[in-house]
Amino acid sequence: MTAHILLLPGDGIGPEVTAAARVCLEAAASRAGLSLSFDEAPFGGAGIDACGSPLPEETLQKARASDAVFLGAVGGPAWDSAPQRPEAGLLGLRKALGLFANLRPVKVMAGLEDFSPLRPERVRGADLLIVRELTGGLYFGAREEGRERASDSCVYTAEEVTRIARVAFEAARGRSGRVTSVDKANVLATSRLWRAVVEDVARDFPDVALDHQLVDSAAMALVTNPARFDVILTENLFGDILSDEAAVIAGSIGLLGSASLGADGPGLFEPIHGSAPDIAGQDKANPAGAIASAALLLRHGLKQAEAADRLEAALEAQLRAGPLTADLGGDSGCAAFAEKVAAHAAQA
Ligand SMILES: NC(=O)c1ccc[n+]([C@@H]2O[C@H](COP(=O)([O-])OP(=O)(O)OC[C@H]3O[C@@H](n4cnc5c(N)ncnc54)[C@H](O)[C@@H]3O)[C@@H](O)[C@H]2O)c1
Numbered sequence: 001m002t003a004h005i006l007l008l009p010g011d012g013i014g015p016e017v018t019a020a021a022r023v024c025l026e027a028a029a030s031r032a033g034l035s036l037s038f039d040e041a042p043f044g045g046a047g048i049d050a051c052g053s054p055l056p057e058e059t060l061q062k063a064r065a066s067d068a069v070f071l072g073a074v075g076g077p078a079w080d081s082a083p084q085r086p087e088a089g090l091l092g093l094r095k096a097l098g099l100f101a102n103l104r105p106v107k108v109m110a111g112l113e114d115f116s117p118l119r120p121e122r123v124r125g126a127d128l129l130i131v132r133e134l135t136g137g138l139y140f141g142a143r144e145e146g147r148e149r150a151s152d153s154c155v156y157t158a159e160e161v162t163r164i165a166r167v168a169f170e171a172a173r174g175r176s177g178r179v180t181s182v183d184k185a186n187v188l189a190t191s192r193l194w195r196a197v198v199e200d201v202a203r204d205f206p207d208v209a210l211d212h213q214l215v216d217s218a219a220m221a222l223v224t225n226p227a228r229f230d231v232i233l234t235e236n237l238f239g240d241i242l243s244d245e246a247a248v249i250a251g252s253i254g255l256l257g258s259a260s261l262g263a264d265g266p267g268l269f270e271p272i273h274g275s276a277p278d279i280a281g282q283d284k285a286n287p288a289g290a291i292a293s294a295a296l297l298l299r300h301g302l303k304q305a306e307a308a309d310r311l312e313a314a315l316e317a318q319l320r321a322g323p324l325t326a327d328l329g330g331d332s333g334c335a336a337f338a339e340k341v342a343a344h345a346a347q348a
Pocket residue numbers: 013017072073074075076077087090253254255270271272273274275276277278279284285286287289327
């Protein structure tokens with residue numbers, strides 16, 4: 001059986017890290033005897049340029065028909081004054097595929113603590129998973145644009161909170177068994193609903209320890225004592241902000257990958273970073289987050305745990321051996337780094 005992967009390279013460094021992820025996917029799959037086919041479609045700014053829409057209808061149809069979708073990145077100054085933003089395509093795709101659960105793992109590997117600008121003893125042992133709600137909250141509430149007045153509304157239903165909370169508790173069962181639910185319940189009504197619903201869901205998971213933390217204090221704890229966290233469960237905007245902050249624990253935003261999953265249908269796999277216009281087209285991007293996302297695609301999208309383990313081990317081997325990309329103080333190019341990971345994956 002052949003698994004069909006749709007690649008959405010997107011904008012800026014998106015095409016560079018997508019090419020890197022593809023090379024690694026091919027190596028890991030071929031070693032596992034898994035057959036993959038690849039197709040590519042315009043998306044984001046590239047979709048606006050090619051078809052006048054950040055999420056062209058044909059791209060969406062191809063995504064629906066695929067087994068998994070891989071995205072590089074979207075956005076950039078070229079479209080800042082366009083009538084539509086490339087980012088609208090990403091939100092549209094997440095919504096259209098029902099991808100309510102965004103998993104963003106952050107791990108400091110033993111011996112690689114000095115990637116982080118934080119003190120090594122602070123980040124040692126950090127291994128956490130951010131479970132971010134992805135199709136609700138401020139991102140999808142009614143919006144009013146204007147120069148005199150503007151508004152964004154934040155809405156959550158009990159059903160939306162229940163389903164993402166269940167994902168977090170299930171994930172905690174396979175990890176250290178702790179969920180920290182992050183909210184702003186001292187101010188926001190949506191956060192008070194969030195907290196009450198998470199308490200309800202917790203009753204079905206007596207083996208998982210639950211605590212609640214306000215987002216401002218969680219933001220501080222994340223960089224002062226990251227090892228205190230196992231699973232962080234949070235809403236859409238808080239999860240967006242906390243996951244870029246968590247990149248500091250790992251050492252670079254170029255290191256983190258993500259999986260966006262729905263109840264059924266194909267998942268979307270993408271690094272957490274953006275299109276990095278400042279380094280685009282220079283072979284300078286760190287492809288590690290894209291490669292980590294490719295491993296998540298194998299694990300969650302195609303249920304190929306062995307191939308995923310192999311690719312993660314290959315990435316770790318290359319991060320240990322170097323040379324690294326410029327964001328981690330090295331002189332490797334993006335493509336060369338990926339070739340080396342692929343070579344490890346083919347041998348391992
Ligand atoms: N999922 C996505 O497609 C996504 C995510 C975030 C931002 N964006 C968009 O990307 C554009 C640029 O956003 P931004 O500058 O705020 O964030 P960004 O993540 O693109 O870049 C922030 C900084 O991190 C660096 N960086 C990012 N990825 C890197 C990598 N793989 N290797 C080395 N360095 C890397 C950049 O060079 C930059 O200095 C905006 O249009 C934004 O909306 C898209």
